[in-house]
Amino acid sequence: MNDSQNAPGTHMSFETILWAVGKEQRVSPYHLAARIYQEHGNASSPLISGTVSGYEGYYNYFNIGATGNSNQQYIQNGLSYAKQKEWKDAYSSIRGGTIIPAANYIQKGQDTLYLQKFNVTTNNTYGHQYMQNISAPTSE
DSSP, rough: OSSSBBBBBBBBHHHHHHHHHHHHHTOOHHHHHHHHHHTTTTOOGGGGSSSTOOTOOOOOOTTOOOOOOSSHHHHHHHHHHHHHHOOOOOHHHHHHHHHHHHHTGGGGOSSSHHHHHHSSSSSSTTTTOSOOOOOOOOHO
């Protein structure tokens, strides 16, 4: 994501996508980049390769719906979600994946990584968490 090449399926760089989606959803593009990096590291994940058999051309940059008891289930469920949402390029995946935390967490007062993990601000104290990873607030 740190070069000027077009993001998969688009005529835009990742930088352009992150700034456009961030502005539209009122979310920091730096937060979006950090969240994607947290989810996929060096971008070697099958969920953002666009090449998984049966899911060619689908991307899930935020691992939404990627659950299961094995790596195979994790990948299949995440890409099945992307296919259902028609995330056929990097822009639609990043935009679609941003809408969820923006509407359900950030714009409801859980606007830091800490508050998304340890909810102490809403009526559902300690119960409305975005992520399972206990180290995410420090590692992101």
